[in-house]
Every structure is written in C-alpha cells, then in structure tokens.
Amino acid sequence: MAEFKPKAIAFICNWCTYTGADLAGTSRMEYPADFRIIKVPCTGRIDAEFIIKGFEQGADGIWISGCHIGDCHYQSGNYFAQRRWSIFHDELEFLGIDTRRLKYTWISASEGRKFADEATEFVERLKELGPYEDFDQIIPKIEESGASVGGDG
Amino acid sequence: MARIGVFICHCGENIARTVDVVSVTEVARTWPGVVYAEDYRFCCSDPGQSIIRDAIKEHNLTGLVISACSPKMHEKTFRNLAKASGMNPYLCECSNIREQCSWVHHDKEVGTEKAIDLVRMMVEKVRMNHPLEPIEAPVTKRVLVVGAGIAGIQASLDLAEAGLEVVLVERNPSIGGHMAQLSETFPTLDCSMCILSPKMSAVKEHPDIKLLTYSEVEKVEGFIGNYTVSIRKKPRYVIEDLCVGCNECVTHCVFKKPKFPDEFNEGLGKRKPVYIPFPQATPQGAFIDPETCLQLTTGKCKQTCVTACPKDCIDFEMVEEIEEVEVGAIILATGFGTYKPELLPQYGYGKLDNVYTSLQMERMLSSSGPTEGEILLKDGTAPKTVGIIHCAGSRDENANIWCSKVCCMYSLKLAHLIQEFSEAQVFNFYIDIRAAGKGYEEFYLKVIEENVMVLRGRPALIEYEEQGNNGKGNLLVHTEDTISGTKLVVPVDMVVLSLGFEPDKDAVQLAKTFNISRSPEGFFMERHVKLAPVATTTDGVYIVGGCQGPKDIPETVAQASAAAASVLGILSKDKLIREPTVARVNELNCIGCFQCEKVCPYSAIEHKEIRDHDGNLIREVALVNDSLCHGCGPCAAICPSKCIDVDGITEEQIYSQLAVL
Amino acid sequence: MLGVMVDVSDAETTSTANATFRELSTLQSFAKKLLESGTVKMVIGYSQGYTSDRAMPAFITDPEKASSLIFDKRCFHNLTMYLKTAEIKCAGKIAIVVKGCDAKALNVLLLENQIKRENLVILGLVCIGVGDPTLEKCRICNVNTPPIYDELFGKPVPNKEWTSATFTRVKELEGKSQKELWEFWVNEFNRCIKCYACREVCPICTCTRCITDKNQPQWVPTSPHSMGNFHWNLTRAFHLAGRCIGCDECERSCPADIPLSLVNWKLIKQVFEKYGFIAGMSPDDLPPMSTYVEGEEEEFIK
C-alpha cells in the first residue's frame, strides 16, 4: 500500500508566520509538502467556519499559526484569536472531533527554523493518525447517487 | 466569465530545479476560466513583464496569477504592472512557489504537485477578486524622530532642511548619543565631537525642529500619515529656556564635591546631583538628577543651587507633562546598548583593576574626558603595555552570537591612539580582523606598521600577578596564538575589552509602543532585509542606526538620510493612498450588535443610523471608517451573520481556496 | 383584542396557576394598570395553551384580558425571544414577563444594542423552577431572582453561586472518549430536520440573516444530511459562546429531541471556568469573546 499522504491546511498570518515560512524557504530548510497554506492578514481573521469547512473538504488536519502574543501586527488580533480557539477547541473536543488533528502555533517572522520544524511535526503527526475516517463518513460523496430515501440518511 | 492569465516563473533555476514549470503551465491551461498560461524564465524582468503586459491586453484578462517568489518580494511589482497595463491591480495575485515550495522541497514530483495546487488555489482566489480603488487619507506633514544620537540628528536635519516640521525626542538630558562619547573616529581619525557638535547645535537652532530632551514616547495611535503620539516630558527641575549653563548651581550645590558616578564618562568620573552632562551638551543647560538630589529624595536641603542661580531657573515644583503631537511618519533612532562586561567573569571586569571597557577607553582618550586625554592606570602612572581584547561578548555561543561589525576597527583605532598618546606597547587579541569598508583595510595595515602587536586567539583568562616585571602588580592575559599554535601568557598593565552592540534595554517596550517586530537577537526588524532595510512592517515607521543592528557612523548616517528621504517621499503628497484592503459592512443584513466594534483594534467601527423617508430611526448598523481600518479582520470573524467582510481576503476568496483542496 | 386569547379565560386555569404562584393576582392587576394607563401598548406573558396541559405565550393589549395571565411550572418559554420579531419591534413600549433566566437574555440584548431599555417594562418573577420534574437548568439556576427588572413579583430569594461542580450533566459526557463522543453526537444530530426551531426560539440568535441562510459563500450546508446537521449544530452553538444564557429553549423546542442544551452548557462551562464569565448577569459586562487580558497566554498554543 502506498504511504498515506495527508491532506492538510495551514491558515497563517501574513506578518509573522507567513514571513517565517518565507524565511524557511530563503534558508532552504526542507519540510514535508503535505499541507497547503492559506494566507490571512491576522489570526484574528480566522473564522471558526474555516476550520469546519476545512474538515468538510476532506482535510486530515488543520494548522493555525500567527504572531506571538504581544507581537500582533494589528496589536490585539491574536488575543481574540487565542480566546476563540480556546473555546472553539473545547467545543470541538466535546463534539467528538479528533482535536489531535488541530495544531496551533505562534511563529514569528524570524523563526524560519521553527516553521520548518513545526511543519514536519504536523505532517508526521497526521501520518501517524492516518486518514480522518470519522469525519469522512459524514461527508456526502459526489460519486454516490446520495439520494436519501427517508430515514436518517 | 472569468478570463484569467497564469504565469509560471522559473526564477532561473530557483523554481525550475524542483518544480516542473512546463507541466504546471500545461495543467493550468485545463482549468476553467484560465484563458492564458505561460511559463517564463524571469517574470519580473523587463521582457517577462512585457509578455505579461501583452497577455493582459491581448486576452483582455480579468484576473492575473503570477506564480513565482513570495508576494512579499514582487506582489507590488506585478500589481503595478497590471495597473500600467490597464487592469485593476487588485485583480493580480502572486502564488508563492519559490520560498514555500521549490526551496523547501527537493523531490521534483512533490514540488510539482504542490506547485499545481498552489497555483490552482490562487486561480480560484483571483476568480473571486474584484477591482478595488485606493483609499485617500490626509497627511500630517510633521515627523517624529525618536532618539537624538547621530542617526536621529541626521534624519531630523535632513527632514527639516527639506521643509518638514520635526519633533525630536531624546530620553537623556542631552542629545548626542554614543557618538558624543567617542574620542576619534576610524579610519580618518576625525575628532568625534568636532564633527558632531555643529550638527547638535544645528538641531537646537533649527526653527523647524522641536527638541524634547529628557522625554519618552508614551503612546502611539493612528496610522501612516496620521499618527497621534503622546510624549512624556520628565521634569529637569531647571527651566530649560532660561538656563544659560553658567554652572553657578553646580558650583553651589550642597554636595561640595562630585560624588556620583558620571554616566557620560562611563563611571570613570564623578558628578554632582546638579550637573551639565558634558561641555557641549545640548541643550546646554544644567539638569538635576532626581535620584541623587537631596531636595528631591528627602525634601530636606538648603537649596543652595536655587539661591546661586542668577536667572531663577531652578524649579523643584516642576512636574511631568504629557504632550500630544500629530505626525505623519516616525523615525526610530533609539540606538543600542553594549554587552555587559560583568557577564565575562574570565576577564575580571569590576574585580581586577585596570580592566576597562572600550567606551571607558574612548572617554579616557577624550581631551574633555575624566583624565583630559591622558592614559592612566589606577595608581595614576602610565601603562607600559596595554592589551585590547576584540570580540568581548561577541561571536560567542555563550554570549552574543553575532559580530558587531565595528569592534575590529575601533579596537585598531584605540591601539593607534594609545600608542600615539602614550609610551605603551599595545597588544590586540583578535579572532579575525574584519576590515571591510572604505579605507578600513588600509587603516589596519597602517596600525600594523605602527608596531601594534596583533595576536590571533581569544584570550581565555585574565589574572592579576602580584609581582610583575615592573616590580609591581600587572595583568596576565592567557591566550593562544592560533597561528603558531602556541599557548601564551602576555603580561600587560591595562586591558581594554572591545564590547559589541546589543539591543537597547528599552527595545522590547519600544517595539510594543510602535508596533514593530524584532529580529531574534532583539534589534528592530526591517521590512525587508535587502530591499526595505529602513522600513518596518508598520507603514510610516522607520528604523535607523544601532537600533536596527550594529553599524558604524557612515552607515548610520546613510540610513538616517535614507529614512528621511523615504519619509519625504510619503509626506510630499497632500493625500496618502492607502491599501483598499479594508473591511466593509453589508448594511442590509447588519443587525447592529456591534460585536465587531468591540474587537476592532483601531476603533474603525462607527455607528450608522438607517432612517426612513420621514427621518425616523429604523435601526443602527456598523460602518467602517476606511481611513482607520487596517483590514486585519477580527470583526469579520466575530460577526455572527457574516455581514462584515475584508476586501482582499474575503470569505469567498478563502472559501474558494478551500474548495480546491 | 388578541386572537390567541380567544377561549382561554376559564376560571380553572387561573386557580391552578394561583396554587403555584402566589403573586399572580398582583401581576395581573399590575399588567392591567400598565395597559389602562397607556404606559405600555402590550404585555407579553403566559396564558393557558390550546392543549390543556400546556401554557403558551400571550400578547395582551386589552386591559380586561390581563386576568388571563398565568404563571406556573408549565411556563418554560423564554418570552424575550419575541423582542427580535418584526411585529414586536414596531409595537412601541411593551411590558414583558420574565423569569430569572429570561432576564439574563435581556441583559445580553441590551449589551448588544438589540433592545432599547426605555421601550421596555420588565416584570420580573421570582421563580424557583419550572417543569415537572423540575428542569436541569432550574436545578442549577443562579438567578431565581432576576438580575434585571422594573417590578419584581414574588419574595426575592438569595441567588446561588456557580462553581465548576455546577455542570454535572456536561461533565458526565466529557468523561467519554473522543470516538464515543463523535458517535453520540453524529447520531443525535442525524435526527435534525433543519426546522431551525432552535434558532428561532433563541432570544440571543438575533441575526436577521443567519449564517446558514447566507449562500455566498455557503459555509453551513443547508441540507439535513449528517455533515450539514453536524455543521449547523456546531455553528449555532459556537455563535452563542459567551452569549448563551442557558434558558434551554432550543432543546425544549427541538422536535427531534436533540440534547442541544448540552452543547450550549459546555460553552457556558468553558467560559465560566476560563474567564469567570456568566452571560447576562449585567448589561455592561464585555463578553469574553470580545475582550482579552493583556499578557494572557494559552498553553495549547505553542
């Protein structure tokens, strides 16, 4: 069987983590390619909906990263983000979402090394966890006719 | 129907080595809405840009995706190109297939697969882009310069000469900074104060420069073109405008003799609680140190200074004041600190006599310094031998890892000056000599010719020898000559530690106040290390001189002028063009719960009243003030009915990127 | 005259209610006076339902009908939900009957600029619990005496304080494994028919265009399939983080009998434990999702 290639998303802030990721590139640090970055201005912009939609699109894991507390380019965006994730994470856990598939980090513009290391850890973790079968079971499949014939289909 | 053009850049081999750019291009051609896709060796080059320009026009493109380096590099370039080619610049996006793809993956298959996804995500985003029009904001034609060392002085003079008002804030009682402490400057051996003091008085005299010494910036609000800055003016207890620096108060202070370590002389001399920091101090007046003044610490003093002052300028009732100024841009020239020699116990600073820091040596060599230019041991005799230890606390995993760039040159300068003004033989202990700069290598060769002994090796230990060859105690420098590979013990009478630059003690707080980032070592971080070396990620805030990193005087002055020029560029316009990537409200569905208002860091959310034809209030909705909004987005995230969206990173743009995952 | 009041003025009902709430006649006469004097245009309260064992909301404009007001263990409804409806918004100044939990909603609505205090006469009831057997929310109630009112009916009782031991029902579920929780909730949510009774009945769900009704983009799938149901129920709850006052009306209204309040109480518990916050205790407290404390750092973010 071919090695499991996780599908994952990283929502990262433009000012710190994105620049840190650029620095990892400029410094030619290698890390696994199994996640796609969506750049947002600030972690404060990241809506809880983005996470749910990510899983609905079949993501095996989601990574959120921004500026360290106190270093937000927009002064306080990451403070609000932090509270939002704190409560949302608890709620997801309560509803049975496998929260090991969520990763949160603060990575500054100068932490290229940390970005590469965390990226590696993230992908390794997802490889270990395997495909997110639980969630996959509730995603309607295009190929199936999908007609719900009554009941709880 | 979207008409999107996709350009895949090879970046020479930078991208093409790990990404099969041709097949990425071929795949891109199969996507709906992509009407043109091409790969090119250097999209940012002139010929590359003209291919893109032609495609925009020929295919009447409604969206443009440039897959190349990080958008931080060339997003502006390509957006300007789009604009010049008749396309709204905000219809152009860059996907990052170099820094975040080709440079971090080595397997071409993996790199290509990822690049395809990255390009596809950006194509889907661009499909949702819509034209944005720049926002105009008014500009305050006044500049705040923080720190009045040579960097701040130079920037202020450049700006004032160009006709802008400048508010120059210095936390010390006098301007001048570190440069005022130096004896001579390398490699030309100009007298430091001789070249600095005319600039200091020019600052003082300039009608457009408002000088606020012994003051600190408390709070900064606003944005480029429109900052409001609160400055805390600490009391000098001497009325600055009246004092002429006659020194009567100092002479008549209840402390008959100077008792307290003199900061300007790096503790080598003593001062009274009331003093003039140094002869050329600007402003030239006296100043009372609240930490040591008897009246201010105990409230019980005869206040002889008050009676002695011929102009009645001493005022113990003086209190702190907060002054608010409106400025359009800010230049930070807050300087640097030096490595703490106490952290190098092997060199005995503070424990052994006759171990000095390089700045102390500068003061000793200065004709206006504590020894009036004479090099003296603690016992008042002249040294016969002096050891200068380079890289003290620098290039050291156990101390600071970085090279401070100027220490080699100033150590050689000190060697030259010591040999010139005394009989002493100087030994310079170095690891490498870094003499890169105009005339620097030549200066190094000249110093060698002057018989300064240079020994390659980092000294391990300095100890005191009771009975030296002079018949009195001296210092033994244990080191290794790494050229011959032999261990050496060099007896010297005096040691100078060449300490490196460190971030200023207030750097953390300053970075917070001005909302800028710091590099790992703690200096302020520039927007781009090569292409925007004096700008920061906060628009309208610039960094110059030692606060950005170790550098010498010419480089500092160049940065100061560069920042001044950048500021002039911004403030020369009557209106400022702001990025239109701001939040906007769907008034139809907004219920006016104002959760957005609570999370906005810029107070950009206002209340708008919706009224019927008769003027009756129907409801209140949120309204974004364009000129305050920075487009950060917590408002959009907290809005329960998603009535706030942020242009440039709309919900649809994120959704569409997710949808192709 | 109000349609809903037709046929429900029988004496038997009134006497039943009197048996459980001694201040009823005071409430009725106060309501009557408010209407007679023109102080308010309408009184929203409870009356006998169409079904003999149910109570229902009453919208009284005729002072003579004030005597049909009841209050007893069947009066679950959080009447403050009607304040968001177009019909009540344009009704002018009104009086509303609230239990303590309902009154919490008023504080949230005031904080969020959804109601005007001057347009409201709050008739607070001291309530020791509704439902037979008494509801879980009443067992842990910390507002037997409402936190906001203009006129109080009933002798005030000292309010209990919450501790983390309050949330036993949530804690029972927290003990389960991730897999068990997932299966439990997917199974529960599968019964959802997307009737949105939970949303409509919620006094705090004040959006005129709910996120699920927004289709550009369509974050929440509207279909009642497993994914759509999971997403809807998660989002509905999360939008109430730091705002939900725990009236449990969503769960009571759910025709599919989904334990929605558990999801809400988990949020209430987290917000209480992490930030010491209880929604609706005052109209001035900043909700925890809209504020922060300088320097606070969460351990789970590395």
Next chain:
Amino acid sequence: MITINTNSLGKLLESARSAGYRFVAPVRDGTISLFRPVDRIQEIALDLITPVKSPKEYFFSDHECILSYKRSGKSLIELSEPSKEDYAPPTVIFGCRPCDAAGPGIIREVMTWDCDDKFFLDRLESTVIITIACVEADEACYCTSVDMAPDSETGSDILLTPSKDKPGVQQEYLVKAVTEKGSRFIEQTKGWSDGTVNPAPAIEGLKSSMKPTFDAERVRKWLDTSFEDKFWDTATLACISCGTCTYTCPTCHCYDIIDEGNTDGGKRLRNWDACMMELFTLHASGHNPRPTKSNRFRQRLTHKFKYYPDLFNRILCTGCGRCQRYCPTDHALKNLLEQIDKLVSTESQAAEAVDK
C-alpha cells in the same frame, strides 16, 4: 377476509423482507419515535400517537440528490442522475395511522400536476403502505374535521383494523387489501395470516367520540373574502417562524433546490423548505412579499384549506395534529381554524339577527 394477530406481525416483517422489501416502521429514539427501516419486530414502537416525521420522507425525502455533475475537461460537464434502484427500493411502510397514509396520495395531485415528479412517483409505486386504524387520539388530533376518520382507507394499500377498541392490548387485526398493490403484496408474502373472519370487527369508540371541531367548508368560504382580515395579525403573534409544523406535516411539500459542490463537481439537491420561514419568499431584489408572520401563517392555512381544495378538490391536511403536538408554543392550524369557524358563526348569527 384474513386476519393477523399482534404476535404474528414478526412473521409479516420476515416475509416482506424475504420478498425483497425494506421494512419501515415507527422506532423509538429517546422520547420520540421515527419511521426507520427495521430488521426485527422488537424494534417497532407503536405506542406514540405519531412519529415526529410523517412517512412523507419515504416518498419525498428531506434532502435528495436529483443530479450530480462532474467537470470533465476544461469546459465539459458530465451529468448523472440517480438510479431508480437506489432511490426507490421496494419498501413496506408499516404502522402508519390513516392520517399519515393519506398524505402521499394528497401530495400526488401536485406531483403530477404540471409535470410528473419521477422521484416521488417511482417511490409511490415501489412502496406498500400498511396502515393500522386508530383506537386512540390526543388533543391535537382532528382528522374528522378534514374529511378523514380513525379508520380511513385513503392512501393505504393495506388497512389493519384492530379487534379491540383499546390501545396497547393484544389485537387480532382484520386485514383489508385496499388497493391492487395491497392484494399483490398479500399474495406475494402470504403465510403470515392467522385465519379468516367475516364480517370485519367494528371499532366505533374513537370514531364516535371524535367529533369535527370546525367546518372546513365554512372556513374555506371565509378565506375567500378575508385575505386582509386583521384576525391574521393578532392570531399569529405566538408563532416563532420555525419549520417544525411544515417539516413534520404529512402533506407539506415545498422544496428548495441547491447545489453542493465545488468547481470540480457536486450535486444538485432538493431539500425541504418551509413557508413559515422568513426567507422562504425573499426575492433577490430584497423585496419580501410575505415579510410578517401573519402573512406567512395566512399563506400556510389558506394553501391547505383554500388554494389546494380550489385546485384539486382536496384539503391539504389529514388532521394528524403534528403541527400542534410539536409546536414549541402550542400554536397551530387546528386552533386557528376553530377560531375562524367561530368567527364565521358569530358573524352569521349577527347577520341573521340584523336580517330579522
């Protein structure tokens, strides 16, 4: 006529399943019950008056894929339709009450009106409805007011009439094949019958005690002239604008069509929609022809008791009582209909008095 005992219902289930039918019946889930496919007779729970959702969903699903699409090449789309085997498997719906059984037949009028809805019709054709006549009702029930009865045959393929006029006891049901399909099913799955009896046992208790509470025809006449009556404004204030009444209703049949997917492909779904929700009639322009609860409630009532009868000569209601039973505020059609009826009789008495 053949009969079946309570104890033999398991045999009926097994014979139906071995004949290839999916067997759907009320199943208890917590405090409610729902129609669900069952494997064993023990899963079936007939003790509640009604399952929350009517069996309508087995003909007209709450969400169903009507086509799926996939991008193939730059500008080509591949379409595919669900197969009949998937969406309309042979099914027995067992344990319906007469009010539920009547639902699909009533909706059939509109599903075959201007075009044939194949999903609905195919399912109707492949489904056998086995109804049990009622011996108990609750306060919400009002079938006798809408031309129905506790033992109505309308819509059923097979009607089981209990032998005893009491709920929750052992019964010997009289089995009547109402339709051809019903007879064929009995023929196909025989072996579960417990004998024959002639004539049928009569259950009269509930039938005689359940008197109509309003006159539907009188209400229809009032509706003709009362579109703007202020009755609507005051009578509908307690409504919370949710979809409970419409979604649990056996005859409501409004739907919404949505696409779920992305640029690579997706599905076109038909989902239930509810006229009680504010957005139901919202136009793209922002205009909403039914902006208030009274407008919406009037629409629902008038559709069921005037427009549908005008068009198809059939009330769009079977009196199952779900709209009241599950309404969060105990506010439902029945009571409004009664109020209207009372209003009409008061008005006519007044008119008569004037005439005299």
